[in-house]
Amino acid sequence: MTAVIETKALSKWYGNVLGLSDVSLQIEAGITGLLGPNGAGKSTFMKLLTGQIKPNIGEVRISGQRIWNNFGLFARIGFCQEQDSFYEEVTGWEFLSGLLKFFHFSPAEIKTRAERALDIVELLKDKDRLIRAYSRGMRQRLKFAQAIAHDPEIMILDEPLNGLDPLGKRKLIHLVKDYKSQGKVIIVSSHVLPEIEAMTSNIVLIHQGKILARGDIHYIRDLIESHPHIISIKCSKPRELASKFIAQDFILKVTFGPEPETLVVETHNRDKLFGLLPALLIDNAIEVEEITSPDDNLQAVFDYLVGK
Amino acid sequence: MAGLKRTQGSFSIRSVGEVFSFFLFLGRRAKKTKVFFFLSLLPVILVLVIKANQILSSNPSVSVTSVFSNILMVFDLQFLVLILALFYGTSVCSEELEGKTLSYLATRPIPKSAIILGKYAAYTLLIVIMMAISLILSFMILNSSRLLMVSLYPELLRYLGVLVLGLICYTAFFTLLGTILKKAILLGLVFGFGWESVIQYFPGSTQRFSIVHYLKSLLPSYPSGGFSFLLFRLEPTRPGLALLALALLTAAFLALACLAFTYKEYIFED
Amino acid sequence: MTIREKGYTHWDGQLRQTRFPWWPITRTGIKLAFKIKGFRLFFVFSLIPSFVYLVGIYISERMENFRFMIKGSEKILQINPGYFKSYLTSDFLLFMMVMLLVFGGARLISDDLKNNALQLYFSRPIQKKDYFLGKASILFFFLLILTLVPGLVFFLMKLIFAASFAFFAAFPWLLLSIVIYSLLVTIFFASYTLLLSSLSKNKRYVAVLIFAVYLFSDIIAAILNEIFRTPYVALFSLKVNLQQMGAFLFQQKAHYAVPWFYSFLVLAAVCALTVWVLGKKIKGVEVIK
Numbered sequence: 001m002t003a004v005i006e007t008k009a010l011s012k013w014y015g016n017v018l019g020l021s022d023v024s025l026q027i028e029a030g031i032t033g034l035l036g037p038n039g040a041g042k043s044t045f046m047k048l049l050t051g052q053i054k055p056n057i058g059e060v061r062i063s064g065q066r067i068w069n070n071f072g073l074f075a076r077i078g079f080c081q082e083q084d085s086f087y088e089e090v091t092g093w094e095f096l097s098g099l100l101k102f103f104h105f106s107p108a109e110i111k112t113r114a115e116r117a118l119d120i121v122e123l124l125k126d127k128d129r130l131i132r133a134y135s136r137g138m139r140q141r142l143k144f145a146q147a148i149a150h151d152p153e154i155m156i157l158d159e160p161l162n163g164l165d166p167l168g169k170r171k172l173i174h175l176v177k178d179y180k181s182q183g184k185v186i187i188v189s190s191h192v193l194p195e196i197e198a199m200t201s202n203i204v205l206i207h208q209g210k211i212l213a214r215g216d217i218h219y220i221r222d223l224i225e226s227h228p229h230i231i232s233i234k235c236s237k238p239r240e241l242a243s244k245f246i247a248q249d250f251i252l253k254v255t256f257g258p259e260p261e262t263l264v265v266e267t268h269n270r271d272k273l274f275g276l277l278p279a280l281l282i283d284n285a286i287e288v289e290e291i292t293s294p295d296d297n298l299q300a301v302f303d304y305l306v307g308k
Numbered sequence: 309m310a311g312l313k314r315t316q317g318s319f320s321i322r323s324v325g326e327v328f329s330f331f332l333f334l335g336r337r338a339k340k341t342k343v344f345f346f347l348s349l350l351p352v353i354l355v356l357v358i359k360a361n362q363i364l365s366s367n368p369s370v371s372v373t374s375v376f377s378n379i380l381m382v383f384d385l386q387f388l389v390l391i392l393a394l395f396y397g398t399s400v401c402s403e404e405l406e407g408k409t410l411s412y413l414a415t416r417p418i419p420k421s422a423i424i425l426g427k428y429a430a431y432t433l434l435i436v437i438m439m440a441i442s443l444i445l446s447f448m449i450l451n452s453s454r455l456l457m458v459s460l461y462p463e464l465l466r467y468l469g470v471l472v473l474g475l476i477c478y479t480a481f482f483t484l485l486g487t488i489l490k491k492a493i494l495l496g497l498v499f500g501f502g503w504e505s506v507i508q509y510f511p512g513s514t515q516r517f518s519i520v521h522y523l524k525s526l527l528p529s530y531p532s533g534g535f536s537f538l539l540f541r542l543e544p545t546r547p548g549l550a551l552l553a554l555a556l557l558t559a560a561f562l563a564l565a566c567l568a569f570t571y572k573e574y575i576f577e578d
Numbered sequence: 579m580t581i582r583e584k585g586y587t588h589w590d591g592q593l594r595q596t597r598f599p600w601w602p603i604t605r606t607g608i609k610l611a612f613k614i615k616g617f618r619l620f621f622v623f624s625l626i627p628s629f630v631y632l633v634g635i636y637i638s639e640r641m642e643n644f645r646f647m648i649k650g651s652e653k654i655l656q657i658n659p660g661y662f663k664s665y666l667t668s669d670f671l672l673f674m675m676v677m678l679l680v681f682g683g684a685r686l687i688s689d690d691l692k693n694n695a696l697q698l699y700f701s702r703p704i705q706k707k708d709y710f711l712g713k714a715s716i717l718f719f720f721l722l723i724l725t726l727v728p729g730l731v732f733f734l735m736k737l738i739f740a741a742s743f744a745f746f747a748a749f750p751w752l753l754l755s756i757v758i759y760s761l762l763v764t765i766f767f768a769s770y771t772l773l774l775s776s777l778s779k780n781k782r783y784v785a786v787l788i789f790a791v792y793l794f795s796d797i798i799a800a801i802l803n804e805i806f807r808t809p810y811v812a813l814f815s816l817k818v819n820l821q822q823m824g825a826f827l828f829q830q831k832a833h834y835a836v837p838w839f840y841s842f843l844v845l846a847a848v849c850a851l852t853v854w855v856l857g858k859k860i861k862g863v864e865v866i867k
Contacts, residue, residue, distance in 0.1 A: 014575070050415050053573050069570060075417040083576065085408035089337045098330045102416035104322065146412065340783055347790070354798070358805050379801050387797055395786045402782060491616055493785050494681060501793070 003028055004154065004185045005049065010058035012044055012209075019044040021209040023058070027187060031180045033196035034189040036206035042189040043082050045206065046158045049187070050079045062154065075103060078152035080143050082159045086131045092118065092142050093127035096149055103150050117149035120175065136163040144172065154185045161195050173198050228252050229270045234290040235281075238263040244280050248272075261289075323418040327426025335434045344392060348438040351380055351388070355446040372450050377527075380446055381467060384439070385523065389474045390500040392438065396431040397482025398492040400424060401569060408576045421566035424483065428562065432479045439471050466528050474523045477554050480561035481519065487568040509541045516545065519557065525550040599704045603712025607686065608719055617681040621720065624674035628728035631665045635732055639739040657736055657745070659752055659828040665732070666725055666759055667824035672817055675767055676792050678720055683771035684785040686713045687860070692779035696860060710772070710856055717768040726760035755827040762827075763820055766845045769852035770816070776859045792816055809834040819844045 003026035010023040020041045034042050047053045048060055051067040060067045067073055087095060096117060100110045118124045121141035126134070134142065140163040147155060157176070161169045176199050179186055190196050196203060205212040213219075235241060238261050245251045245265055250273065253266035267273050270293075281288060335341055358375055401424070404410040413423050447464050448455060478500070485492040485499075507518045515521040525544040545553065611617055637644045638655040655661075665671065690696055699709055733753060736745050746752075774787045799815035812818040812834040819841040825831065826838035 050411070052411060052414055053575065069420070071417050071419050073417075074415050077415065079411060079415040081408075081411045083408040083411075087334055087407070087409060089339065090334065094333070098333065099412055099416065101326045101330060102323070102413075102418050104326070104417075340778070340780070347794075350794075350798075354801060357802075361805060375805075379804065383797060383801065387793065391786060391790050395783065398782065403780075406780065406782065493782050494616055497677075497680070497789055501789075 004063060005187070006061045007048070008058050008061075010045070010048060010055050010060060012048060012053065013056050018209050020048065020055075023206075023209075023211055025204065025211070025214070027185060029183050029185050030202060031176060031186045031188060031200035033200045033203045034187060034206060035191070035193060035196050035203050036189075037191050040191075040206045041209040042191075042206055043158055044209070046079075046082075046156055046187070046189060049156055050077065075150070076153045078147035078150065078155045080147040080155075080157040080160050082162070084136070084139055084143075084163070086139065086142070088132040089130065091128050091130055092123055092134065092138075092145075095131060095142065096127075096146055099146050100149055105150075113149050113151070117145040120148065121145045122171075137165055137168050140164055141168065141172075148179075152184070155179060155187070157186065157188045159189055159191075161190060161192070169195065228266045228268050229293065231265050231267070231270070231273065232257055232290075232292045233263045233265065233277075233288060234259065234261055235263065236261065236287040236289075237284065240284055241280060241286055244284065248276065320422070323422035324426045324429070327413075327418065327423055328429045331427045331430035332433060335430055340395075341434060344395065344435070345438050348388060348392065348435075348442040349445075351383055351442050352445045352449065354383075355380065355449045359449055359452070376447070376450060376467075380443075380450075381527070384443065384471055385474060385520070386505070388439070388442075389471060389478060390504070392435040393475055393478035394482050394493065394496045394500055396435050397428075397479040398486035398496060400427045400431060400483045400565075401486040401574075402492060405574055405576065410574055410576075420570040424487065424566050424569045425562065428479065428483050428565075432476055435475050435479070436472050439475060440468060443468055443471060463528055466526070470523050470526050473526065473551075473554050474519070477519050477523075477558045477561075480558045480565070484561045484565040484568070487565045487572065511541075512543070515543060516553075519554070521545065522550040522553045522557075600708040600712035600715065603699075603704075603709065604715040604719070607713065607716035611682040611716065611720070614681060617678065620674065620677050620681055624671070624678060624724055627665065627668065627671055627674075628724070628731075631661070631728070631732060632735060634661070635736050636739060639736075659749055659755065660830050662729060662732060662752065662756060663824050663828035663830050666729060666756070666763070666828075667821040669817070671724065672763075672820060675721060675724060675763075676789065678724075679717065679767060679771045680785045680788050682720065683717055683768075684775055684788055685781040686716065687772060687775040687856075688777075688779055688781045688784045691776070691859075692781075706857070706860055709860065713772060714765075714768040717771055718764050721764040721767055722760060725763055726757065729756035729760060752828075755829075759824055759827045762823055762845070766820065766849060769849040773848070773852040773855055776856055809836050810840075812836060813840055813844050816844075816848075 005025070005027040007023055007025045010025075011021050012019040023041075023045065034045065036042050044053070048055055049062075049067065051060070051070065051073075054068055062073050062077070065073060090098070093114060097110050097114045100113055105113065115124065118127050121144055123138060123141055123145065126138060131139065131142065140160070144157070144160055147157065155176075160176075161172060164172060173195070176186060176188065180200075188196065188199055201216050203216075204214045233241065234257075238256060242254045242256075242263055245254050245263075250269040251265060251267050255264045255266075256262065257264045265273065280286070355375070358379075404413065414420065444464070447460075447467075451457075451460055454460065481499075482492065482496050485496055489495060504518050504520050508515055508520050508524070521542070522545060524542050526547050544550075634655050635657055638657050641655070690699070700706075704712075730753070733745075733756065737743060770792075771788060774791065775781075775784050777787070778784050796815045796817050799812050799818060802811035802814060803809075812822070813836065818834065822832050822834060822836060822838055822841040823845065825833070826841075832838070
């Protein structure tokens, strides 16, 4: 499959701060998930892809053409920005149909497209309300509507699920997958792994402006699975509990934490540990004060991957 | 989609027109437009007060001509035009950055220069309408007893023309400021109420380094025996040259603004 | 305490009420103002007149040494209440104060409205009055540095340079006048700025309003004076009202023959309007229909 979007040695500095470093990617049709913690460089990458900022080094090409100041390409691109900002004193309808005018559609076509887009995001009945009266979720859906209204071939969506309720997220994920089946090129960014996972198995991991890994979600998941989990337990009898854990084969390491009566357990099978724990506590009359998982976050995964 | 027309990658007047209509609509809706419209009507209120005073007082202190040229036009040309042009001119670019709505425009298939020109045209039209309503109403109130005198209207048109040219040129300048500077309002205030106020009284060619000099050069000359604040210390440029200078300045400011907006990177403040 | 005993309905920690809950708002606001380059420049620039006047006080005590420089201008350097009044009510100083308000004051409330920060404030243990006082105190800080501090320094340096308390004995009320006038100007300008800042979420628009309303009031007063030829139209001008109050407090002849309490009423009306508008506009929760 030929790459639609190509970046070569893409780098961007904001003063002395490195936003993106030497990113070379080829993106084909389908959904590419851009996954990274906050501040990783996802939005910087998206802005470079959409020509809003210029790279310090490298280039971005879409269908073989440079994107910077090439406004003709935007007829084929739909961009959903991360910021929650609008022209507040207009209605959803006026906003959407106003932006559709810039594609030189006829008035009838603008009406059709705007209605269709609003219907897709379930905002048709609220189209005549002012945007500043919209809820957070409605605003997010409107942002998505303006990105799809002109039926673009390429969709660049920066954190599109932010602010949506679980049902809204599910609908949008379903919609994005529909667009994939139409052969569109979709890039979606998020810092939440399950969200990306629900949309695509093709992921690009970005961290501190660099591409950490790229490939199938299962590969990423395996990396995470093999990453040992750390659980901290503060209880009345840490040594007794430790002696019970040591006998288990899925426990990799047991140490005593810096705080008094704290036990730190390392395992590669969290589910088994939490399955066993209640029985151990009840049978040995151990009172638990606190259970935490200090590394249960994407940052820890990334730190692990970086260390790897 | 069947029947889908794709945009050609070149500048088109149509793009400017589309941006113009969108922002004319937005501008009309904006709350601040109502505030500035009210501000532009203050000369009308002033004129009503003056007229009431003339009617009630047996010995009016100022003549109609003096009110118009020494009070109204001074207020309009050296205050109102500057305030309207400053706010709306800087808004062309700054509004999109502050509101973080620039992405909506920058990711449409329209040239960036069309965004600047279309928005500039929309906002200039809005403030020209505000100013025209204000001036025409004031003029009619002041000359209510001689509205049928046809000879009055060329003078009104001339004054209106000067104000409109002032709005066009100043708005272009402040549009340029807005595209290149973050704190455009502050420099705009210093320019409009500092430089423009002071330099116009300098002798010789120094006056020509201000926009207001060329505007004043287009004003009708004051009747003999009278005094005009506006024409005080003015060493006027010939009207034809003044018009040309204003046109060239406007074109230059807009061209530079388009250039800056096209090639400059704008990063939202988070 | 074990997990089953912990809950969110009781709190074992100590609750401590701070004496000045508005202070963090003021402290942060001052730091942020100094981060703005243009503001720093204007602030430094606006201190120049105070240095000039201070030098004038020095020269007034060394007239014989500087007679060659100030031939014919000895009257200007007579250090009396009029000297203090001329500094504190000077057009330039008032204009620079307005410019500082444009730079540093326009965003005070408008940024909070724009970023929906009011809920952040009012979900902390502060009340509306703490919020207003905190914001106003940022302006108090800068404006008092331009008014009260130079006024007191002039007074002190006059005593020091003269090496006697004769000046104090001659004008024992002068210190009180300096304090009252400085507070009056500061409170008025702070109210004026907060009033306009609360009217819009757009700080650029507020900046234009702060400048335009101040200038416009002056222009209107001049125009009306031209028409009606009565000094009472000067009450339309915010600047003139401040100068009238200055003339009264420093027991100097006012420029306009208008009783001082009319000017005071105008200034007080602006402050009252501010309190009313801020009370209406500043809410923890906004209901949009």
